[in-house]
Amino acid sequence: MADDLNDFDDDDDDDDDEEEEEEEEERIEWSASYLLACILLPFIDGNLTAFAWPGYTLHYAEMGWPAVNAGLSVTIGYAMRVVCQQMQRTAGFWIAIPFAMIHLVIALLAFLFTTSEWAIFLEVVAFICFEPLAVIEGIAFDTFGSSETLARQATSTVLSVFTLSKAMACTLGGVVYDAFGWKGVAMYHVTWCVQRFLLLQLFFHTFSSTCKGLCSSRNESMGNHQGHHARRSSSDLFHSALVPEILVVDFLLRGCGRRE
Numbered sequence: 001m002a003d004d005l006n007d008f009d010d011d012d013d014d015d016d017d018e019e020e021e022e023e024e025e026e027r028i029e030w031s032a033s034y035l036l037a038c039i040l041l042p043f044i045d046g047n048l049t050a051f052a053w054p055g056y057t058l059h060y061a062e063m064g065w066p067a068v069n070a071g072l073s074v075t076i077g078y079a080m081r082v083v084c085q086q087m088q089r090t091a092g093f094w095i096a097i098p099f100a101m102i103h104l105v106i107a108l109l110a111f112l113f114t115t116s117e118w119a120i121f122l123e124v125v126a127f128i129c130f131e132p133l134a135v136i137e138g139i140a141f142d143t144f145g146s147s148e149t150l151a152r153q154a155t156s157t158v159l160s161v162f163t164l165s166k167a168m169a170c171t172l173g174g175v176v177y178d179a180f181g182w183k184g185v186a187m188y189h190v191t192w193c194v195q196r197f198l199l200l201q202l203f204f205h206t207f208s209s210t211c212k213g214l215c216s217s218r219n220e221s222m223g224n225h226q227g228h229h230a231r232r233s234s235s236d237l238f239h240s241a242l243v244p245e246i247l248v249v250d251f252l253l254r255g256c257g258r259r260e
Contacts, residue, residue, distance in 0.1 A: 026149040026150060028144060028150055033143050033144075034143075037136070037140045037154070037203070038140050038154050038158050039157070041136045041139070041196070041199055042157075042165065043161050043162075043165040044196045045131065045132065045196065046163070046165025046166040046168075046169060047165050047166075047172070048127050048189070048193065049127065049128070049166055049169070050166045050167075050170050050173065051127075051169045051170075051188055051189065052123075052124060052173055053173065054171075054174035055173060055177030055182060055185055056124065057070050059120065059177075059182040059185075063115065069121065070124075073120075073121045073122075073124040074128065076125050077125040077126075077128030080129035081128055081129040083129075084099065084131075088135055089134065093135050094204060095135075096132045096135040097200055097201065100132070100197040101197065102130065103126045103127065103197075104194065106125075107123060107126065107186070107189045107193045108190055109122065110186045111187055114186055123186070133158075135200075136162075137155050137158050137159070140154040141155055
């Protein structure tokens with residue numbers, strides 16, 4: 001009887017050891033995808049959300065512009081941010097590309113017209129409302145979505161890096177403003193915008209290619225099924241041309257819904 005109890009305890013210990021080993025194995029390893037999706041993207045995004053605050057109102061005061069307009073740009077930015085975030089949730093991850101492009105154009109205008117209030121006003125609205133943290137979380141989740149534990153680790157890393165970067169950006173923005181004025185801050189803005197835009201392009205180009213590859217076999221089967229038709233109307237041709245893009249968007253939407 002005692003021997004049976006000892007064997008039972010040994011089996012329990014073995015099971016616990018196996019569970020601990022499995023938990024230890026479920027960790028994200030360092031890779032290019034991890035560095036780009038979980039470290040670099042949220043770091044850049046955090047910088048872009050807080051770099052302007054130390055010198056923003058000082059620049060308004062230096063130029064003699066109304067302080068109420070400085071606050072109004074922030075109010076409009078956060079109001080539009082709600083709309084932009086809803087668009088990201090409903091339309092899918094791909095919408096971060098046009099948002100990043102618009103943001104970059106506005107940043108360039110602010111760099112070229114640092115003495116024009118409309119340009120600075122739009123710059124502040126842009127870096128507040130076009131903030132794509134939800135999309136970056138989704139990218140990290142999908143990149144490491146093979147395991148729920150890995151996906152949670154990835155999104156947790158994204159939020160941690162974003163928070164630390166945002167805290168650092170206030171100090172860095174103050175240093176840049178003291179050294180180079182608002183022209184330097186605007187150049188700082190453009191530099192980070194370009195990097196974020198290129199990284200988003202890299203991720204979505206790879207993601208879109210993967211989606212199209214997954215859909216190619218289905219498209220071929222559809223073509224074989226309709227191959228007995230000798231002639232097709234122009235509307236049929238137009239629909240066939242749209243099929244790959246429709247499937248890609250549908251795949252993105254389902255990926256966004258799964259993250260929710």
